[in-house]
Amino acid sequence: MTPVGLPSGTRIVERCDALARLSEAPGALTRVYLSKEQRAVDDLVLAWMQEAGMSAHLDAIGNVVGRYEGATPAAPCLMLGSHLDTVRDAGRFDGMLGVVSAIECVHMLNAGGLRLPHAIEVLGFADEEGVRFGATLLGSRAVAGTFDSKVLDLADANGIVLRDALERFGLDPDRIGAAARPAKDVLAYAELHIEQGPVLEAAGLPVGVVTAIIGANRLTVDLAGMAGHAGTVPMNLRRDALAAAAECVLALEARCTREPDLVGTVGRLDVAPGAINVIPGHVRFTIDIRAPGDEARDGATADVVTAIMSICATRNVKVDIRPMHVGKTTRCAPWLQQQIADAVAAEALTVHRLPSGAGHDGMAMVDLADVGMLFVRCKGGISHNPLESITVEDAAVSASVFLRFIENFKPRPMPK
Ligand code: HGY
Ligand code: MN
Ligand code: MN
Numbered sequence: 001m002t003p004v005g006l007p008s009g010t011r012i013v014e015r016c017d018a019l020a021r022l023s024e025a026p027g028a029l030t031r032v033y034l035s036k037e038q039r040a041v042d043d044l045v046l047a048w049m050q051e052a053g054m055s056a057h058l059d060a061i062g063n064v065v066g067r068y069e070g071a072t073p074a075a076p077c078l079m080l081g082s083h084l085d086t087v088r089d090a091g092r093f094d095g096m097l098g099v100v101s102a103i104e105c106v107h108m109l110n111a112g113g114l115r116l117p118h119a120i121e122v123l124g125f126a127d128e129e130g131v132r133f134g135a136t137l138l139g140s141r142a143v144a145g146t147f148d149s150k151v152l153d154l155a156d157a158n159g160i161v162l163r164d165a166l167e168r169f170g171l172d173p174d175r176i177g178a179a180a181r182p183a184k185d186v187l188a189y190a191e192l193h194i195e196q197g198p199v200l201e202a203a204g205l206p207v208g209v210v211t212a213i214i215g216a217n218r219l220t221v222d223l224a225g226m227a228g229h230a231g232t233v234p235m236n237l238r239r240d241a242l243a244a245a246a247e248c249v250l251a252l253e254a255r256c257t258r259e260p261d262l263v264g265t266v267g268r269l270d271v272a273p274g275a276i277n278v279i280p281g282h283v284r285f286t287i288d289i290r291a292p293g294d295e296a297r298d299g300a301t302a303d304v305v306t307a308i309m310s311i312c313a314t315r316n317v318k319v320d321i322r323p324m325h326v327g328k329t330t331r332c333a334p335w336l337q338q339q340i341a342d343a344v345a346a347e348a349l350t351v352h353r354l355p356s357g358a359g360h361d362g363m364a365m366v367d368l369a370d371v372g373m374l375f376v377r378c379k380g381g382i383s384h385n386p387l388e389s390i391t392v393e394d395a396a397v398s399a400s401v402f403l404r405f406i407e408n409f410k411p412r413p414m415p416k
Helices: 009-020 036-051 096-111 138-144 149-153 162-169 173-179 199-203 241-257 294-315 334-346 392-408
Strands: 055-058 064-068 077-083 119-125 186-194 207-213 216-224 263-265 269-272 282-290 318-327 353-356 371-376
Touching: 009 036, 009 096, 009 392, 036 055, 036 064, 036 096, 036 119, 064 096, 077 096, 077 138, 077 392, 096 119, 096 186, 096 392, 119 138, 138 173, 149 162, 149 173, 162 173, 186 334, 186 392, 199 207, 207 334, 207 392, 216 241, 216 294, 241 263, 241 269, 241 282, 241 294, 282 294, 294 318, 334 371, 334 392, 353 371, 371 392
Parallel strands: 077 119, 077 186, 186 371, 207 353
Antiparallel strands: 055 064, 064 119, 207 371, 216 282, 216 318, 263 282, 269 282
8 A cells, every 4th residue: 555645753753842841840741640731631632633533532541542434434443552641750752652653644544535444543541651659551451451440549649549530630430441442343552662772773773673562560668667866776776767678679689680681670769757867767669670581570579579578577677568560571463563564674674673671551452452562763772761862753764664554454364
């Protein structure tokens, strides 16, 4: 099928910049689930979807959903998407590039008056990062029908419970099930996303075909020692929660350094009461452990938990460890990898296949449909950092590849 014209890299980057201006704090990009900034982003994305010829609405959990009908109405869809929420002090392409590029592709189909045998849907997921409530992939899990209603009782840093935050946003926590889609409606899920790593840049390639999304285990750890006067309590009589936490962090680092491809991170650590002259009585920190193999990841997680328990027993510090998320490694379907690779080759680009160390909504969507991903080179592989950047040329090239994949998409032949 001949392409309907070239997607605009300039418009894609400009729209990512526009979304990046919608943040909870000026000067840095932070946009968490059910925030007023999310509402502003939803309004912008809904308008862009409508301009591109899609019908668009917010679903029951707050995802933005755009639909471009196929040649026959109510046909099953090729679902495209990514997330619209961000980490703290984020880059402006992680997530947003995938949503904006997918809208750009539909805009080109619509401009060319092209209707495909199937529908195209574009989803802007409301919460992939899990920054506000700790549980991740909330938007895509709801669409996949695997949303766990237990997370409705999770509270954010201000003690606001997810259930209440949904109601304040105008959503009904008891209707989240309505966001779930039947498998018969979805032919496949495909996501364009920045690589968030250095491989494509080192290879001198603008795009890559993702083979798998590496799983992550996330836990929250609470240590309870004894707050005390920094001047009067002798060192041997202390139950210092922060000193215990520091030893735990180093134990995590040591364990995850032992094996290749295994990574472990403490991304957040809160100390109480947090005064210069008070021995810390309470510390809460997070753990994120990843490895390509589920066994290696779960084995490292178990070892780290054992090490934390032993450190705290020795220091007479109470410990509570809560698993927040267990994400299995997700394989990208070979038939979708091949169709994405064919689109890369058709654009006269080298096909390079690589795994994703970062998590993505495909880890949830795989429970609904087969998953494929196209990676885009990012400068220095930097991400989860305001220095995250791509070139306008790579935005255009990757969107052209994605458009060609969309135009040439063939549903997987149903097993006989
Ligand atoms: O944490 C991740 O890998 C993703 O950015 N949510
Ligand atoms: Mn991210
Ligand atoms: Mn992302």
